[in-house]
Amino acid sequence: MSVQKEATQSLNINSFQKMKENNDKITCLTAYDYTSAKIIDNAGIDLILVGDSLGMVINGYNSTLPVTLDEVIYHTKSVKRAVERAFVVADMPFGTYQTNIDEAVNNAVRLVKETEVAAVKIEGGKEAAPLVEKLVSIGIGVMGHIGLKPQMINTMGGYKIFGKDGAESLIEDAKAIEEAGAFSIVLEGISSKSSTEITKNIHVPTIGIGAGNGCDGQILVFHDVFGLFTDFKPKFVKHYANVAEIINTAAKEYINDVKSGAFPDENHSFK
Numbered sequence: 391m392s393v394q395k396e397a398t399q400s401l402n403i404n405s406f407q408k409m410k411e412n413n414d415k416i417t418c419l420t421a422y423d424y425t426s427a428k429i430i431d432n433a434g435i436d437l438i439l440v441g442d443s444l445g446m447v448i449n450g451y452n453s454t455l456p457v458t459l460d461e462v463i464y465h466t467k468s469v470k471r472a473v474e475r476a477f478v479v480a481d482m483p484f485g486t487y488q489t490n491i492d493e494a495v496n497n498a499v500r501l502v503k504e505t506e507v508a509a510v511k512i513e514g515g516k517e518a519a520p521l522v523e524k525l526v527s528i529g530i531g532v533m534g535h536i537g538l539k540p541q542m543i544n545t546m547g548g549y550k551i552f553g554k555d556g557a558e559s560l561i562e563d564a565k566a567i568e569e570a571g572a573f574s575i576v577l578e579g580i581s582s583k584s585s586t587e588i589t590k591n592i593h594v595p596t597i598g599i600g601a602g603n604g605c606d607g608q609i610l611v612f613h614d615v616f617g618l619f620t621d622f623k624p625k626f627v628k629h630y631a632n633v634a635e636i637i638n639t640a641a642k643e644y645i646n647d648v649k650s651g652a653f654p655d656e657n658h659s660f661k
């Protein structure tokens with residue numbers, strides 16, 4: 391007798407448009423490996439981003455800038471192997487799409503071909519619209535990213551909050567990306583009032599990070615939300631678990647058991 395696996399309906403770019411229309415908040419997290427992606431997919435997360443934040447939480451760099459396309463491809467392949475329901479998006483890392491459109495398109499095509507991801511995320515407002523349009527026209531889904539763009543850290547002069555003096559230019563950016571065909575837009579580091587205004591002014595869903603409660607969905611970095619990354623904690627991060635502490639306690643117990651000879655005991659040895 392064969393055991394039939396319950397059919398899982400996987401999400402696609404249209405799912406998010408419907409969720410916005412139904413006022414159904416979109417839940418998103420980053421993930422970079424098979425095991426983590428499997429856990430959050432089973433928990434029911436809607437979208438998983440293989441973010442270039444991997445440079446900081448996986449590689450220990452000070453910014454996202456050193457991350458390469460090869461690294462994003464490597465991590466996206468692992469995540470894709472795990473996920474059955476969530477929609478997976480892969481970040482285009484710094485330097486892979488800013489220099490010229492042909493190179494950007496080739497890099498995005500490579501990312502899609504090698505990982506089978508359905509959409510990529512690129513940072514940028516109005517200036518990124520021609521690239522968004524081109525990618526969408528050849529069949530690659532695009533998630534936009536405006537406000538605080540971590541790949542611009544050197545010219546921004548540090549991490550700061552956008553939209554404090556009004557949402558006008560951010561709305562222009564969001565509209566340009568929407569008109570170019572992006573299926574959703576990440577709003578990062580934007581005042582709550584401005585994010586709410588942007589969200590009301592565009593038709594595609596907004597996904598906030600450090601952008602208050604007025605967005606259509608929220609995203610956080612896996613290692614932040616579960617308390618694994620402890621170097622610093624931005625104000626917008628909420629720890630839903632303290633996994634670093636749990637691992638620390640368990641690791642000490644393991645060390646003691648090995649030192650004392652309590653592990654492995656008979657239950658964990660072969661006769």
Ligand code: KIV
Pocket residue numbers: 420439440441442443444481576578599609610611
């Ligand atoms: O790289 C990343 O993880 C991101 C999200 C935090 C939006 O861009």
